[in-house]
Amino acid sequence: MDNDILKVLISEEEIHKIVHRLGKEIEEDYRGKDLVVVGILRGSVVFMTDLIREIDLHLDIDFMDVSSYGDGMESTGIVKILKDLEESIKGRHVLIVEDIVDTGRTVKHLQGLLEYREAASIEVCTFLDKPTRREISGLEVKYVGTEVPNEFVVGYGLDFSQKYRNLPYVGILKPEIYE
Numbered sequence: 001m002d003n004d005i006l007k008v009l010i011s012e013e014e015i016h017k018i019v020h021r022l023g024k025e026i027e028e029d030y031r032g033k034d035l036v037v038v039g040i041l042r043g044s045v046v047f048m049t050d051l052i053r054e055i056d057l058h059l060d061i062d063f064m065d066v067s068s069y070g071d072g073m074e075s076t077g078i079v080k081i082l083k084d085l086e087e088s089i090k091g092r093h094v095l096i097v098e099d100i101v102d103t104g105r106t107v108k109h110l111q112g113l114l115e116y117r118e119a120a121s122i123e124v125c126t127f128l129d130k131p132t133r134r135e136i137s138g139l140e141v142k143y144v145g146t147e148v149p150n151e152f153v154v155g156y157g158l159d160f161s162q163k164y165r166n167l168p169y170v171g172i173l174k175p176e177i178y179e
C-alpha cells in the first residue's frame with residue numbers, strides 16, 4: 001500500500017498525539033454526563049476505537065451508516081441512512097464521530113436528524129477537517145483533530161473505493177491511482 005502513497009500527511013506518532021488531546025478534552029467536557037459516542041460508518045471506525053480508549057468515563061457507543069459518496073470522490077449531496085442507531089438518544093449527550101468533514105453536508109444532515117430525537121446535546125468530533133471545501137455555512141464542529149489541505153487523503157479509516165482504510169497513517173494518494 002505504501003507504494004500508492006505520494007506523501008505522508010500525518011504520521012502514526014502525530015495521530016496518537018492528536019487522538020490523545022481530543023480524548024482528554026472530551027473527558028473534561030463530559031464528566032458526569034450520560035455520553036453516547038456515535039460513529040459514522042465506515043470511515044470513523046479506526047479513529048473512534050482509538051478515541052474512546054483515551055476517554056476515561058462511562059460511555060456508550062453506537063453507529064450510524066450514511067451514504068453520500070458512493071465509490072467516487074465527489075459528494076452527491078444526497079445523504080441516505082443505511083443503518084440507524086440501536087439505542088434511544090432522548091435526553092442523552094451525543095458526540096458524533098466523523099473521519100473527515102468536507103462539504104459539511106453529512107454532518108449537517110445528521111445534526112438535524114438527531115436534534116429531532118430530543119438529545120440533550122449534540123456535538124461533533126472529527127479527526128480531519130477540510131475547511132476550504134465547506135459548502136454549509138455556520139456548521140459547528142466542536143472537536144477537530146487537525147485541518148488538511150484540499151487534497152484527497154486516505155488511511156486511518158479514510159478510503160478510496162473502500163481501500164486504504166487500514167493504513168496506519170494519513171497520506172495523499174498518487175494521482176495515477178484514481179485517474
Ligand code: IMP
Nearest residue numbers: 075101102103104105106152153158159
Ligand atoms: P461531506 O458530507 O462532504 O462533509 O463528506 C464527508 C465524507 O466524505 C467523509 O465522511 C468521507 O467519507 C468522505 N470524504 C471527504 N473527503 C475525503 C477524503 O479526502 N478522503 C476520503 N474520504 C473523504
Ligand code: MG
Nearest residue numbers: 041042043099
Ligand atoms: Mg464517511
